Amino acid sequence: DSGVTQTPKHLITATGQRVTLRCSPRSGDLSVYWYQQSLDQGLQFLIHYYNGEERAKGNILERFSAQQFPDLHSELNLSSLELGDSALYFCASSVTGFGYTFGSGTRLTVV
Amino acid sequence: AQTVTQSQPEMSVQEAETVTLSCTYDTSESNYYLFWYKQPPSRQMILVIRQEAYKQQNATENRFSVNFQKAAKSFSLKISDSQLGDTAMYFCAFILGGATNKLIFGTGTLLAVQP
Numbered sequence: 001d002s003g004v005t006q007t008p009k010h011l012i013t014a015t016g017q018r019v020t021l022r023c024s025p026r027s028g029d030l031s032v033y034w035y036q037q038s039l040d041q042g043l044q045f046l047i048h049y050y051n052g053e054e055r056a057k058g059n060i061l062e063r064f065s066a067q068q069f070p071d072l073h074s075e076l077n078l079s080s081l082e083l084g085d086s087a088l089y090f091c092a093s094s095v096t097g098f099g100y101t102f103g104s105g106t107r108l109t110v111v
Numbered sequence: 112a113q114t115v116t117q118s119q120p121e122m123s124v125q126e127a128e129t130v131t132l133s134c135t136y137d138t139s140e141s142n143y144y145l146f147w148y149k150q151p152p153s154r155q156m157i158l159v160i161r162q163e164a165y166k167q168q169n170a171t172e173n174r175f176s177v178n179f180q181k182a183a184k185s186f187s188l189k190i191s192d193s194q195l196g197d198t199a200m201y202f203c204a205f206i207l208g209g210a211t212n213k214l215i216f217g218t219g220t221l222l223a224v225q226p
Contacts, residue, residue: 041223045213048213058213088154099158099161100214101158102155107154
């Protein structure tokens with residue numbers, strides 16, 4: 001157990017639907033990062049939150065949004081889902097210089 | 112902008128042998144950290160080893176060690192006594208110092224350990 005908790009582990013939904021992915025960072029970590037990994041692809045940075053504030057955005061679609069709550073857990077909302085959104089979505093939290101600790105990911109399948 | 116390049120998409124090694132995975136990066140900053148992550152078939156991202164840029168000594172973690180050449184901006188991973196469980200995708204990653212910087216990944220090297 002890495003200490004970063006992601007739920008659900010698997011999600012199957014239809015095109016056009018909306019889903020919410022949840023992440024709880026390790027105790028004490030203020031940063032939460034979201035990454036998308038499509039099949040046989042590298043990790044694409046989506047968004048970074050630090051202590052409730054958005055700090056950086058990467059290649060995140062307008063159909064996607066995220067937030068970090070006062071208890072530091074984060075949610076990634078994906079709407080108007082398309083087949084191409086099928087991917088593994090990782091959340092990670094970090095302490096400066098020690099690298100990221102990743103959750104086990106949410107595997108999203110859009111059918 | 113910072114970039115990370117892994118020029119070996121795939122590699123293969125015999126069990127018990129040694130293999131080196133290459134990584135180069137580009138930055139004009141002096142305060143940064145480098146990492147190797149392993150992603151086995153389970154798709155879990157696992158931190159293998161980390162290196163602080165200000166340290167000249169190469170990091171070592173059991174069978175894993177790095178060759179950090181700061182002037183050349185090179186950060187290779189050596190796996191000794193390769194085991195079947197080392198079969199995975201390996202990602203080189205870079206982050207600037209500071210609490211709010213994102214981790215930048217290379218495209219990965221798929222390592223297959225053959226029995």
